Amino acid sequence: MDLLTFAADAVFSADPKEELVTPLTPKKGARSVFGEVTNTINISPEKLKNSPLQTLFTAPTLNTPKTKSRGLASAVTTPGSKGVIGRGSNGKSYSYPSPGTEAQTPNGDGVSPYLTNGGSGRSPPTPMSNLKLLTHIASMEESLTSKKVLFQNQSVSDKMTQSPSFVQTCVTSSSATKNLSSLRRYNSDCLGQSQSRLNRSTSTLRKHPTSSDYPRPSSPGNLVIEGMGQLPSVDETSTNRSSEGSRKDKSLGLLSEKFLEQFPMEVSILETPRRLVIDEVASMLGTERRRVYDIINVLESLNMAARVQKNMYQWRGKRHLEETLGRLKALGFRLDFPKRIGSSLSSDGEKTDTRREKSLGILCQKFLMLLLVSPEPHIISLDNAVRMLVGEVGEDGERLRTRGRRLYDIANVLTSLGLVKRVPTAKAFQYVGPEVAEVEREKLLQKEQLQCSHLTSDSVYTRTSQSSSLEKTKKQAMNTELQSVSSTASKITSLLQRRLMCRTEIPKALTFRGYQSNVCNEGQSSEQPKIEQLPMTPLNMMDSRAEQQTSNSSHQNSEGYKASHHEAREAFTSGSLIESCNSNYGQPMNKFFCTTSQNVKTSPVLMVNGGLVPLTVAQPGSHTGALTSTLPKNMQVIKVITRTEGLNQQESSTVITVLPAVQTQTFSQSSVPSKLVMHVNGGFQQVSTGTYTNGQKVTGSSNPLGEGETFSESLQGNPSPCTIFTVSGNHSGQRAFARVSSSKSPMNSQPTKCSATSVSSGNLSKIQLSQSQGLQSQLSATGSGDQVPVGFVHLQSNVSAGSKPLVGCHQNSSRQWQPSPEGSSTDSELEEIFGNSFKFTRPKSLVTGIPSQGGDPGNKV
DNA sequence: TCTTCCCGCCACATG
């Protein structure tokens, strides 16, 4: 898991106390705020009944004279209000305060500058018109299908066409007065700015470099988009445009389309997470960096991309999209959005990051939230959206106009994503994305209830820990919010803000330390497994000395603990699972009790700091089952891994909730089965006997692998690495698993078939890689029954044909983690393995998951 | 005329 995911989790599962306790006066929906606003979207009365949205969506119509919408401001701002925009003599921006602080100016009167009844909307640019120029990448086939596959179940949108009348956007504004702040802006800044712009030539004075302005990255890491190989060399003619081509050809929507060609939304879970470098993308799209940021910001807000480091993002595709949408929807409902978003009345002067809160990402999330909570058919006019989302008190007309521009930007990207559709006959947008299941809300509520009890200890823990600055910031912000809950708008903003502020960072190298383990079976050990997190440290450079267990308090204070702690709240892998997982917040938890919903056809696995622990399902297939396990002291649950059989995305998701230890039940170690778990792209799939095609099991039984049994995984068009963990039952599985990792394969390689044989107790003794029929490389392993409990084995998946053994498992009788000679776990590789399972932060110093007293100086950085 | 939104300045954030 990465920070962003966690942040999203934190955001959307925020403790109710984070939200407003004080019911807010819905000033935003009031006419005093919006001016005379008409929102005449047709909504079925039943749906509006009892809905707080009613007032918003059925406000009376009032036509007022048109006002000039361009140029000087056309809104009223009470003198003395904070609606001061512009730049002072010091060059600093005087931005509008955050919603929270904006709320301090309730006397402002936001008036829309927009005119009644928008003209004909621009028809969407033809998406495919320019794609031919840029789509010669090997992943073409996949990318071409990705968008079509996306949301194929939805029956969207043509409700609009069927009844276009239900969209009537009649937004008017009342009389608008020139605004002092606007005047000031014009006088102090924009005038000069526009003056300079008037004098410049767009092409010659272009400050932002285009892709062609950038030197080719010298580092291969920058040149290569991971998982896809080399970027296509960009046609020079495609990069030095700027003044060439029509406006449509350069639209953000089209750029997004191009982007999606290279980074398809459909991301196989078997595919290595791809990195995207801003410069490269800009080059690829034939645009400048600035535009890439526009796109990325939106994608990031949807959890489709995550920032890895400066100038680099990780592409996630739509894997988390639906969940994100679901959370947005749930949050929207929960916060009574948008009714209360506009009721920003804050008296606490809460400081917020105004720059962040105005970000395109936040705005995008709000926009989607608004669409999602709006009644069918999820249509909202631009004008209304602008006012509801950003039309804060005191916003002047120019401000709204600016935000309107941003909504256009967002909408264009969302359109390319297939989430939003322009309503042709109205200045409006319609949500046409996937149906966000109500179950998301239920899950959210469940999680809230669980996490509610955690918050207190969480806060205490925070105060006593040596948090990273980011952690401190987040926690302090949280505490502040808990103390002063007065503004829904500021809350939402803060929540969304935090979400955006938490980004994926470069992973630390991870390694596991085993321990002299003759006591594994008891599930108790005086020597505990450890997680070492080493920045950029190859595994084979690790000191494998086992450290003694330390006190709980120091453990709690460790970054590693926090990482685990956070990961324990990891929410999902695609297509299935995990609702919540408890780490007991400071109390080493050695028992777990999981409740499951939906069908649990395969036993979930606990990922702990040290390995994997299979759980048993009391009643497989039952709606609710008990899953219990016993772990050694201080072992922390990182993640719950389960699958509802195969990777079929259409299966009902499994919800597993791990409750505090006090609620646990007895767990019988003897019942721990042998498991084989395949790591795929940040998630885990428990592999059982059978054949899998495209992640879906097609043959075989569902029993865990036994000796001599085989499994295979056929990957059609997704020759990405697969990592196999063997969870050995005979030593409780806490840390004993072997890993087989194939390396990255070229994008254009043929379908890969992986097969492996495990032996009893999950030990892996021999691994082979072969290529069959010239089209498939085969990864196979055969078991011999020998005790080869741990080790890392690295295989190259693109080796030449033949059935020759490449490497054998590295055997380590002491059962400590040892690097295989040929294995070096780089950052990227470890990220590949644990990328979705750990919170990665670029460390300033080594931290250990379970710090030893005195630590391990040798590992300090 | 009005809507749409490209373009790139430049403030702020980050390294």
Added chain:
DNA sequence: CATGTGGCGGGAAGA
């Protein structure tokens, strides 16, 4: 201090 981010609004293309 350099450079990455991205808010912002002018103003032009397009309807």
